[in-house]
Amino acid sequence: MSTGQEVLVRVENVEKTFRRGSEEVHVLSGMNLDVPSGEFLALMGPSGSGKTTLLNLIGGLDRTTTGSVKIGSERLDQMSDRQLAAWRARHVGFVFQFYNLMPALNAERNVELPLLLTHLSRAQRKRHVQTALEVVGLSHRAKHYPRTLSGGEQQRVGIARAIVTDPTLLLCDEPTGDLDRKSGDEILSLLQALNQDQGKTIVMVTHDPHASNRATRTVYLEKGQLSAEKPE
Amino acid sequence: MKFLSLVWSNLKRKKLRTSLTMLSLCVAFILFGLLSAIKESFSAGVELAGADRLIVRHKVSLIMTLPVAYKARMERVEGVAAVTHQTWFNGIYQDEPKNFFASMPVEPEPFLAMYPEYVLPAEQKEAWLKTRTGVIVGRTLAERFNWKIGDRVPLMSPIWPRKGDEAWTFDIVGIYDGEKKGTDTSGFYFRHDYFDEGRAQGEGEVGWYSVRIQDPEQAAATAAAIDAEFANSPYETKAEPEGAFIQGFAQQIGDIGAILTAILSAVFFTILLVTGNTMAQAVRERTEEIGVLKSMGFTNELVLALVLAESCLIAAVGGLSGLGLAWLFISAGNPAPTMLSVFYLPNHYLGIGVGLVLALGLVAGIFPAIQAMRLQIAVALRRNA
Numbered sequence A: 001m002s003t004g005q006e007v008l009v010r011v012e013n014v015e016k017t018f019r020r021g022s023e024e025v026h027v028l029s030g031m032n033l034d035v036p037s038g039e040f041l042a043l044m045g046p047s048g049s050g051k052t053t054l055l056n057l058i059g060g061l062d063r064t065t066t067g068s069v070k071i072g073s074e075r076l077d078q079m080s081d082r083q084l085a086a087w088r089a090r091h092v093g094f095v096f097q098f099y100n101l102m103p104a105l106n107a108e109r110n111v112e113l114p115l116l117l118t119h120l121s122r123a124q125r126k127r128h129v130q131t132a133l134e135v136v137g138l139s140h141r142a143k144h145y146p147r148t149l150s151g152g153e154q155q156r157v158g159i160a161r162a163i164v165t166d167p168t169l170l171l172c173d174e175p176t177g178d179l180d181r182k183s184g185d186e187i188l189s190l191l192q193a194l195n196q197d198q199g200k201t202i203v204m205v206t207h208d209p210h211a212s213n214r215a216t217r218t219v220y221l222e223k224g225q226l227s228a229e230k231p232e
Numbered sequence B: 001m002k003f004l005s006l007v008w009s010n011l012k013r014k015k016l017r018t019s020l021t022m023l024s025l026c027v028a029f030i031l032f033g034l035l036s037a038i039k040e041s042f043s044a045g046v047e048l049a050g051a052d053r054l055i056v057r058h059k060v061s062l063i064m065t066l067p068v069a070y071k072a073r074m075e076r077v078e079g080v081a082a083v084t085h086q087t088w089f090n091g092i093y094q095d096e097p098k099n100f101f102a103s104m105p106v107e108p109e110p111f112l113a114m115y116p117e118y119v120l121p122a123e124q125k126e127a128w129l130k131t132r133t134g135v136i137v138g139r140t141l142a143e144r145f146n147w148k149i150g151d152r153v154p155l156m157s158p159i160w161p162r163k164g165d166e167a168w169t170f171d172i173v174g175i176y177d178g179e180k181k182g183t184d185t186s187g188f189y190f191r192h193d194y195f196d197e198g199r200a201q202g203e204g205e206v207g208w209y210s211v212r213i214q215d216p217e218q219a220a221a222t223a224a225a226i227d228a229e230f231a232n233s234p235y236e237t238k239a240e241p242e243g244a245f246i247q248g249f250a251q252q253i254g255d256i257g258a259i260l261t262a263i264l265s266a267v268f269f270t271i272l273l274v275t276g277n278t279m280a281q282a283v284r285e286r287t288e289e290i291g292v293l294k295s296m297g298f299t300n301e302l303v304l305a306l307v308l309a310e311s312c313l314i315a316a317v318g319g320l321s322g323l324g325l326a327w328l329f330i331s332a333g334n335p336a337p338t339m340l341s342v343f344y345l346p347n348h349y350l351g352i353g354v355g356l357v358l359a360l361g362l363v364a365g366i367f368p369a370i371q372a373m374r375l376q377i378a379v380a381l382r383r384n385a
């Protein structure tokens, strides 16, 4: 499925500046990052260093101030809002720290949400949802509402929702940040399996060295720059 | 369609708020239905008025009478096709003012010819012509008092006492229907000859004339010719088209249409704020969720449509149930026959109601929807951080 060699994500000379009133906040300055296809990359760094910002740029949720983000052969920084939305629907799945499930929908309908944007029939959608729930080991909770699920279970539903469209790229922002060690480990094993067995390319933001150990590579973000070594 | 269940699930989240909003919409549209029926009742006469009929009354006031001898002179006026007269009798039934209905002595044959919209079976007409004390009553009135043909109805009149101060008694010989839905069938018409002979005073006086003209285009000219005929007499007249006459009559109570429109505007403005507020709250508390939907690839336009659909759905459930209830209530019958001669909800008001429901849903939802559409994903998602 993946060669493990070709570059899937290429971030080049990216700057990201936020405006807070009259003040400008330079979060990323001249950032470069290549993520080969099939990699499980852990992104670490102190709070406020711009990890979420970088993840958002890679996932097409936000736009660079300057510089380019290229995924496969497509330049995200050159797409219109509508093209970006279509691109996200096809190519990327997000996993959030606080799961961000729709409380009004049960597990299977949460997982189904991204499929509503496809042309799949109801029966086909149902089949995809079942498969995704099986992958995360939660078929038996399909009819449960988020408030009746544990944090770990909710995060699995979140992962099922992220993989149900079979995207190439999974972006996880502190997926274990809200979980105890045991549930966190289960989630990490799940991500590892998705990476190794299904060839998903994963970028995971984390504060937890324990979590980054599961990744194939770890990079550190500090003062707008990336490094391969943990800064002192 | 697949998105509709998503919209519906969202609605069910704040059940209390959603139901209260729907309830306010429901009440507003019940009010809309009822007030429309009332408005219709005041304007139906005007709309259904014969374009080829004039009403000729005393120039000074409707309550002053005219001589019966005017009939022959009026018939000779250029452009006049037929003439008949009526008199305000103000009959009181069972000594109860709340039993009020309009009662008038008329000339049977000319009257029925003048008002073809009153449909009376031929044999009942025969019976009326044969029975001096005969009266024909409208279907609505008959149903109101549960009258049948053959019933005897005694009435007192404060304006026209009977010789010897007895009650007037009438025998119901016919029940007429309306040709159209809005036709007034609450009348009580009895014979003028019986009335003229029995009244204690005022013999030879009548209330007003109904005049059929040959050419509706010439209504103004014919009316002027009639007034000219009686100018400078002790009984000067005022002739006007029937529609204008009915309108003038209704306006004695006030400009009902304008009052009702004002009330409804206030109600709808309030309901717009209520619904708009509900939607604004819904969007505000779902900021993150909207961000998540967009992160999955929901486009800004789709998010806009989902919010609009939600507010239209609220409006539809609340508003249409209100319209339905109003319709049921109105179909059940006239709650105030003393005041409203006809009471029904014309279809075009239902159409307007449905249009209002949709408009309300769209207008109430548009600002929250635009807000949701413009929401930046990264900003929306930061809210939980």
Ligand SMILES: Nc1ncnc2c1ncn2[C@@H]1O[C@H](COP(=O)(O)OP(=O)(O)OP(=O)(O)O)[C@@H](O)[C@H]1O
Pocket (backbone or CB within 6 Å): A018, A019, A020, A025, A027, A045, A046, A047, A048, A049, A050, A051, A052, A053, A054, B378, B379, B382, B385
């Ligand atoms: N929309 C925004 N407007 C203004 N400033 C922003 C915005 N988004 C992020 N920032 C700022 O950019 C910096 C980086 O934020 P980011 O959320 O990327 O950090 P992070 O590394 O993910 O932190 P954490 O570990 O706490 O999640 C912070 O100083 C933050 O305040």
Ligand SMILES: [Mg+2]
Pocket (backbone or CB within 6 Å): A051, A052, A053, A173
């Ligand atoms: Mg972050």
